[in-house]
Amino acid sequence: MPSHSTLILENGTSIRGESFGAYKETAGEVVFNTGMVGYPETLTDPSYRGQILVMTYPLVGNYGVPEPKRDRFGLPLGFESERIQIAGLVVSEHSMRYSHHTAVRSLSDWMEREGIPGLCGVDTRSLTRLLRDKGSMLGKLETDSATCEFFDPNAGDLASQVSVSEVTRLESGVESAPTVVLVDCGCKANIARSLLSRGLNVVRVPHNHYFLNMDFDGLVISNGPGDPKMFSETTRNVERALAVGKPILGICLGNQILARAVGAETYKLKFGHRSHNQPCIEMKVNGNGNGNGHSLESLRTPVTGRCVITSQNHGYAVRREGLPPDWRVWFTNANDGTVEGIRHVSRPFASVQFHPEAKPGPVDTAWIFDDFAKEVKK
Numbered sequence: 499m500p501s502h503s504t505l506i507l508e509n510g511t512s513i514r515g516e517s518f519g520a521y522k523e524t525a526g527e528v529v530f531n532t533g534m535v536g537y538p539e540t541l542t543d544p545s546y547r548g549q550i551l552v553m554t555y556p557l558v559g560n561y562g563v564p565e566p567k568r569d570r571f572g573l574p575l576g577f578e579s580e581r582i583q584i585a586g587l588v589v590s591e592h593s594m595r596y597s598h599h600t601a602v603r604s605l606s607d608w609m610e611r612e613g614i615p616g617l618c619g620v621d622t623r624s625l626t627r628l629l630r631d632k633g634s635m636l637g638k639l640e641t642d643s644a645t646c647e648f649f650d651p652n653a654g655d656l657a658s659q660v661s662v663s664e665v666t667r668l669e670s671g672v673e674s675a676p677t678v679v680l681v682d683c684g685c686k687a688n689i690a691r692s693l694l695s696r697g698l699n700v701v702r703v704p705h706n707h708y709f710l711n712m713d714f715d716g717l718v719i720s721n722g723p724g725d726p727k728m729f730s731e732t733t734r735n736v737e738r739a740l741a742v743g744k745p746i747l748g749i750c751l752g753n754q755i756l757a758r759a760v761g762a763e764t765y766k767l768k769f770g771h772r773s774h775n776q777p778c779i780e781m782k783v784n785g786n787g788n789g790n791g792h793s794l795e796s797l798r799t800p801v802t803g804r805c806v807i808t809s810q811n812h813g814y815a816v817r818r819e820g821l822p823p824d825w826r827v828w829f830t831n832a833n834d835g836t837v838e839g840i841r842h843v844s845r846p847f848a849s850v851q852f853h854p855e856a857k858p859g860p861v862d863t864a865w866i867f868d869d870f871a872k873e874v875k876k
Contacts, residue, residue, distance in 0.1 A: 500516045500517070501516070501517040501521050501641070501642070502514060502515065502516055502517060502641075502642060503515065503516075503517045503521075503523075503615065503617050503639050503640060503641050503642075504639070504640050505528075505550075505588060505617055505620070505625075505637055505638075505639055506637060506638050506639075506640060507528060507628075507635055507636070507637045508635045508636040508637065508648055509632060509635060511628065513617075513620055513625065515588075515617045515618055515619040515620045516617070516618050516619045517615065517616065517617060517618075517641065518592050518594075518605075518606040518609070518616040518617075518618055519587065519605075519606050519608075519609030519610050519614050519615050519616035520609060520610045520612075520613045520614055520615045520616075521615065521641055522613065522615050522641065522644065523615070523638065523639060523640050523641055523644045523645060523646040524550065524585045524586040524614075524615050524638065524639050524646065525550075525585065525636070525637070525638035525639075525646050525647060525648055525649035526548045526549050526550045526585035526586065526636070526637070526638075526649055526651050527548060527549045527550065527634055527635070527636055527637070527650065527651055527652065527813075528549070528550045528552060528588075528629065528634060528635055528636070528637035529546075529549050529550070529551060529552065529629070529634045529769070529770055529772060529813065530551070530552040530553075530554055530622075530625070530626045530629055530769070530772065531551060531552070531553055531554065531772040531773055531811075532554045532555070532626075532772070532773040532775070533553075533555065533772075533773050533774040533775075533809075533858060533859070534555045534774070535555075535774075535858060536774065536857075536858020536859070537553070537558055537559070537605065538563055538564065538576055538577055539576070539577065539578050539857045539858045540811075540858060541582045541583065541584050541587070541614075542574075542577040542578045542579045542580075542581065542582055542583055543578045543579070543583060543686055543721075543811055544578070544579050544583050544660035544684030544685070544686070544721070544722060544723060545583075545684055545686075545721050545722060545723050545750065545751070545811045545812065546583045546584045546723065546811065547583045547584075547585075547651065547656050547659055547660050547684065547723040547724075548585055548649070548651025548652075548654075548656055548723060548724075549584055549585055549651065549723075550584070550585050550586040550587070550588060550637050550638075550639065551584045551586070551587050551588065552588045552589075552622050552625055552626060552629070553587070553588070553589045553590075553622060554622055554623060554626050556589075556590040556591055556622070556623075557590070557591050557593060558587075558589040558590075558591070558592055558593065558605065559589075559592050559593040559594070559596060559604060559605035559606065560593040560595075560596055560597065561596055561597065561598035561601060562596030562597070562598050562600075562601025562602070562603060562604055562605065563596075563601060563602065563603050563604070563605055563607075563608040564576045564598075564600040564601060564602065565600070565602040569691065570671075571668055571669075571670075571690070571691060571694050572668070573668075573687045573688075573690055573691050574687050576600070577687070578686040578687050578688065578857060579660070579686070579687065581612055582608070582609065582612045582614045583660065583723075584614065585614070585651075586614065586615050586616065586617070586639045587609065587614065587615075587616040587617070588616070588617045588618075588620055588622060588625070588639075589616065589617075589618050589620070589622060590618065590619075590620060590621065590622045590623075591618060591619075592605065592606065592616065592618035593605075594606060615639050615641075617639060629769050630768075630769055633768040633769050634768070634769045634770060634813060636648045636649070636650055651723070651724065652724050652725045652728075652766075652813075653725075654724075655728065656684070656722070656723040656724040656728075657683050657684060657705045657706075657722055657723070657724065657728070657729060657732075658705075660683075660684035660722060660723060661682045661683060661684060661685075661704045661705040661706075661722070662682045662685075662702055662703070662704055663704060664704070665701060665702070665703050665704070665707065666701070666702045667699070667700070667701050667702075668690060668694055668699065668700040668701075668702065669694075669699055670693075670694045670695075670696075670697050670698055670699050670700075672697040672699075675697050675698060675699045676697075676698055676699065676715035676716065676874050676875055677698070677699045677700075677701060677713065677714045677715055677716075678693055678698045678699070678700055678701070678714060678715065678716040678717065678718055678874060679701050679703060679709045679712060679714045679716070679717050679718070680693065680700050680701065680702045680703070680718045680720060681703055681705060681707070681709070681717070681718065681719045681720060681732060681735070681736075681752070682702050682703060682704060682705060682720055682722075683705040683719065683720050683721065683722030683729065683732065683751050683752065683755070684705075684720065684721060684722030684723050684751070685702070685720035685721065685722070686720070686721060686853070686855060686857060687857075688855040688856065688857040689718070689720055689721070689749060689855045690702065691855070692854070692855045692864070692867045693718065693867065693871070696867055696868065696871040697871065697875070698716070698871055698874060701714065705722065705729065705731075705732050706729075706731040706732060706735075707735075708735060709735065709739075710735065710738050710739065710742070714744070715744060715745075715874050715875075716744055716745040716746070716747070716870065716873070716874035717736075717739050717744060717745070717746045717747070718746075718747045718748075718749070718752070718870075719732070719736060719746070719747070719748040719749065719751070719752030719755050719756060719849070720749055720750075720751070720752055721749050721750035721751050721752065721811070721812075721853065722750070722751040722752075723751075724751075725764075725766070725814060726751060726754035726755055726758055726764045726814055727758075727764065729751070729755055729758075732755055733755050733758050733759050734759075736755055736756060736759040737759045740759060740760070740847065743845065743846075744846070744874075745846035745847070745870060745873040745874050746846065746847045746848070746849075747848060747849060747866070747870045748848075748849025748850070749849065749850060749853065749854065749855070750810075750811065750812050750850075750851060750852070750853060751812070751814075752849055753816065753839060753840065753849035753850055753851045754812075754814055754815070754816055754851075756840070756847070756849040757816040757820075757821070757837075757840055757849070760821070760822055760825055761820060761821075761822055762816055762817060762818075762820035762821050762822075762825075762840075763816075763817040763819075763820045764814050764815065764816055764817065765814065765815060765817055766813060766814050767812075767813055767814060767815050767836070769813075770811075770812055770813035770814075771810040771811070771812055771831065771836075771851075772810060772811045772812075773809075773810060774809045774810075774856075774858055774859035774860065775807055775859075775860075776807070776808045776809070776810045776831065776833070776852060777805050777806070777807055777808075777831070777832035777833065778805065778806050778807075778808050778829045778830065778831055778832060778838045778839075778852060779803060779804065779805050779829065779830050779831075779832050780803075780804045780805075780806065780828065780829055781826070781827055781828060781829065781830060805832060806829075806862040806863050807860045807862050808838075808852035808853065808854075808859070808860065808862065808863060809852060809853045809856050809857075809858065809859025809860065810851065810852045810853060811853070812851060815836045815837055815851065816836075816837040816840065816851070817837075818837050821840060824842060824843050824844070825840055825841070825842055825843070826840065826841060826842075826843055827839070827840060828840055828841045828848060828849075828850070829850060829851070829852070831851075836851075837851065838850060838851040838852055839851055839852075846873045848866075848870075850863070850866060854866040854867060855867070
């Protein structure tokens with residue numbers, strides 16, 4: 499006989515279904531993702547820490563889970579961190595039978611091994627419509643034998659749960675390679691890989707680590723979970739780094755932290771952007787008032803109206819009205835007009851709300867790493 503669990507939302511909605519993965523209770527923020535593939539990468543993305551994830555694509559688990567392996571830099575392959583990060587998973591149909599040449603176990607076996615509960619047999623599209631109408635909300639998965647309390651992950655210190663605990667140096671293998679400090683707020687593995695593969699050595703530091711006394715040539719602020727207002731120490735360190743003047747690139751949460759470091763505000767979106775098909779439009783940035791675009795020769799001249807397809811996972815956004823006069827909106831979301839990136843008009847400071855490293859998702863914007871590497875190597 500299959501075991502059953504119930505998803506209970508803070509507005510009183512109750513949805514019963516079959517359990518898979520670990521048979522246990524859990525609580526967190528209920529959010530949805532409209533991606534069609536890439537669940538091994540999605541479930542291990544640290545930005546999902548504390549969240550119960552609803553997948554809108556109806557069939558999940560059909561290609562199983564690959565064997566854990568590492569690349570030449572020692573980073574995990576096929577996964578974006580060392581463990582599953584979500585608090586729970588809700589799907590319409592879970593496939594116990596899988597078929598893929600790299601698969602070594604089922605999704606359910608993997609989740610059970612890591613203590614993550616799942617719920618299937620749910621009308622996830624109806625649930626997604628509810629979350630779109632009412633907004634992301636707190637929820638809990640309860641079994642027939644165990645209950646739990648609601649839990650708001652955004653009210654706590656999620657960064658300490660997903661950031662590295664000590665400074666770690668990763669070598670690119672390139673002789674005399676420049677060094678980039680990577681502020682780890684919950685960094686996906688492919689961000690570090692994208693830097694290393696472009697001939698940059700990486701010093702990965704905890705999210706609240708003071709790095710200004712290090713010898714470095716550029717700074718990257720990673721993605722991560724939770725409310726950017728909780729990252730006060732990180733924001734203060736980025737403020738100091740701006741005064742140093744070395745190239746800076748922010749990604750996802752890093753975009754919000756950079757914006758707050760220059761005086762802008764952030765706010766919580768109604769239901770966030772979580773998918774692999776978010777369209778973003780690149781805006782023209784006039785660096786010197788002559789209409790020739792950004793003044794940094796190593797950066798591509800922005801083209802008004804160019805649309806790129808991006809991978810995203812965030813519940814907060816930057817408020818454009820608070821940007822200083824020497825900062826511009828770099829990208830906007832084509833669906834709702836929210837800020838998807840900012841950059842300075844004359845100095846090598848820029849950030850994007852989406853994930854140029856993909857994993858999963860399109861690689862339309864991988865060139866952002868190319869341009870950042872060129873700027874660091876100058």
